[in-house]
Amino acid sequence: MKTINHWIGGKPVEGISGRFSPVYNPATGAQEKQLALATVDEVDTAVGAAKAAFESWGQSSLAKRTAVLFKFRELLDAHRDEIAALISAEHGKVHSDALGEVARGMEIVELACGISAQLKGELSTQVSTRVDVASIRQPLGVVVGITPFNFPAMVPMWMFPLAIACGNTFVLKPSEKDPSASYRLAELLAQAGLPDGVFNIVQGDKVAVDRLLEHPDVAAVSFVGSTPIAKYIQLKAVENDKRVQALGGAKNHMLVLPDADLDFAADQAINAAYGSAGERCMAVSVVVAVGDTGDELVGRIAERARNLRIGPGDDPASEMGPLITREHRDKVASYVASAAEQGAEVVVDGTGYTVEDHPECAEGFFLGVSLLDKVPVTADAYQDEIFGPVLCVVRAETYEDAIKLINDSRWGNGTAIFTRDGGAARRFQLEVQAGMVGVNVPIPVPVGYHSFGGWKDSLFGDLHIYGNDGVAFYTQGKVITTRWPDPADGGINLGFPSNS
Numbered sequence: 406m407k408t409i410n411h412w413i414g415g416k417p418v419e420g421i422s423g424r425f426s427p428v429y430n431p432a433t434g435a436q437e438k439q440l441a442l443a444t445v446d447e448v449d450t451a452v453g454a455a456k457a458a459f460e461s462w463g464q465s466s467l468a469k470r471t472a473v474l475f476k477f478r479e480l481l482d483a484h485r486d487e488i489a490a491l492i493s494a495e496h497g498k499v500h501s502d503a504l505g506e507v508a509r510g511m512e513i514v515e516l517a518c519g520i521s522a523q524l525k526g527e528l529s530t531q532v533s534t535r536v537d538v539a540s541i542r543q544p545l546g547v548v549v550g551i552t553p554f555n556f557p558a559m560v561p562m563w564m565f566p567l568a569i570a571c572g573n574t575f576v577l578k579p580s581e582k583d584p585s586a587s588y589r590l591a592e593l594l595a596q597a598g599l600p601d602g603v604f605n606i607v608q609g610d611k612v613a614v615d616r617l618l619e620h621p622d623v624a625a626v627s628f629v630g631s632t633p634i635a636k637y638i639q640l641k642a643v644e645n646d647k648r649v650q651a652l653g654g655a656k657n658h659m660l661v662l663p664d665a666d667l668d669f670a671a672d673q674a675i676n677a678a679y680g681s682a683g684e685r686c687m688a689v690s691v692v693v694a695v696g697d698t699g700d701e702l703v704g705r706i707a708e709r710a711r712n713l714r715i716g717p718g719d720d721p722a723s724e725m726g727p728l729i730t731r732e733h734r735d736k737v738a739s740y741v742a743s744a745a746e747q748g749a750e751v752v753v754d755g756t757g758y759t760v761e762d763h764p765e766c767a768e769g770f771f772l773g774v775s776l777l778d779k780v781p782v783t784a785d786a787y788q789d790e791i792f793g794p795v796l797c798v799v800r801a802e803t804y805e806d807a808i809k810l811i812n813d814s815r816w817g818n819g820t821a822i823f824t825r826d827g828g829a830a831r832r833f834q835l836e837v838q839a840g841m842v843g844v845n846v847p848i849p850v851p852v853g854y855h856s857f858g859g860w861k862d863s864l865f866g867d868l869h870i871y872g873n874d875g876v877a878f879y880t881q882g883k884v885i886t887t888r889w890p891d892p893a894d895g896g897i898n899l900g901f902p903s904n905s
């Protein structure tokens with residue numbers, strides 16, 4: 406069986422712990438690989454390699470850093486199909502979706518290629534007589550990324566391109582469920598000419614994460630994953646004096662007003678709820694139907710849901726693939742049963758689904774799509790992040806009721822309004838408590854040059870990820886006040902310096 410190892414100091418490093426975790430192909434249910442889980446010593450080796458590389462990388466010219474990133478971007482482009490296939494084989498998402506993930510990650514690489522413009526700094530001349538002030542931003546040192554299973558290539562690329570462009574060195578701890586895509590990125594970075602030790606990977610579980618959070622040579626931690634772990638990461642990182650941004654889970658609401666184009670809204674609800682089997686932090690998991698739209702909208706969503714083609718990610722006919730593990734599939738299915746017991750109407754029941762035409766998928770982690778209507782807000786299906794192909798519909802009499810429902814949620818990642826009324830959309834943008842808002846756009850993941858991040862339990866820390874916030878996160882400010890004295894200057898004056 407293939408073992409996936411660490412990547413330290415620019416080369417593969419075999420794991421020595423003797424502890425492994427299984428890597429499955431979710432479409433067949435078979436374990437095809439195993440992942441070496443790092444010890445504390447192996448984490449220390451990776452951080453040591455990153456620290457040593459920072460000596461020169463932190464001093465390297467912007468021209469050199471961006472030359473590597475431009476080359477990396479070209480390699481990514483040339484290998485996008487291969488990376489998408491790796492994602493699909495371990496995560497399960499369909500190939501076209503995996504290609505989209507690579508493209509959205511590449512956006513941040515392109516942003517990082519232009520880092521020179523972002524690091525220009527600011528200069529004020531003559532703030533006082535013959536005194537100038539410059540503000541510059543400098544790298545932090547060794548920074549860490551801890552990433553989730555659902556975007557094994559894109560989420561690491563939300564982090565490391567900007568981090569290394571800013572002059573830091575990086576240690577990635579990918580999800581143990583689908584580590585191969587980021588490992589391939591490490592190889593491509595080396596091929597692009599990135600010096601050894603600037604980008605490292607430690608494979609691992611809580612042992613590795615805890616050591617990274619405690620290690621005195623780690624300056625900052627970017628985390629993306631579930632809310633309980635995000636909260637844990639934030640507290641532990643702060644306790645150890647590290648800068649931290651920890652992005653958590655979500656329950657994203659899509660509000661549909663009575664004047665919306667219902668066919669368009671139904672299409673978008675399907676795409677955003679069931680794409681990637683609902684395993685997206687920006688998935689729409691609740692549709693809030695306002696006024697008398699409910700029956701008509703639910704009917705149109707149900708009609709589309711029943712016709713989705715579910716199958717292995719490498720079959721071009723599949724629109725949705727399997728879930729990440731058998732346990733997760735069963736947990737997601739349990740929400741459909743509990744919702745029915747707790748008062749919801751099960752309009753489409755995807756539990757017990759089996760894939761036809763693919764005998765090799767009989768043991769795969771497949772689940773059909775489910776649509777639950779009139780879900781009480783007290784139901785577990787409404788309260789929890791299900792992270793699967795289950796869409797809840799909640800009815801609201803008025804816009805005011807709908808926005809109150811959304812704002813009462815403990816999460817605030819993404820949200821969307823579907824309407825033809827510009828005034829209502831404008832009001833929604835200003836009133837809704839969420840970090841990313843779509844107007845007739847169901848998954849408003851910001852482009853690379855705007856930052857990504859939620860509010861409330863969807864993000865712990867101050868700065869969002871990538872965009873300008875990403876540059877701020879991976880650098881620290883320094884202000885330099887300079888005087889080149891004229892022979893006429895000088896003299897003793899013990900007063901507090903003031904400008905003249």
Ligand code: NAD
Nearest residue numbers: 552553554579580611614629630631634652653654655686
């Ligand atoms: P997860 O929280 O289980 O794991 C994320 C990372 O944390 C992994 O690398 C994992 O190894 C590590 N980890 C897990 N348990 C740990 C522990 N007890 N101690 C230390 N480290 C631990 O998340 P996941 O299941 O991989 O990903 C799905 C979750 O990520 C969902 O909740 C989803 O909403 C969220 N997510 C959020 C965003 C966002 O931008 N807000 C983006 C993608 C995914």
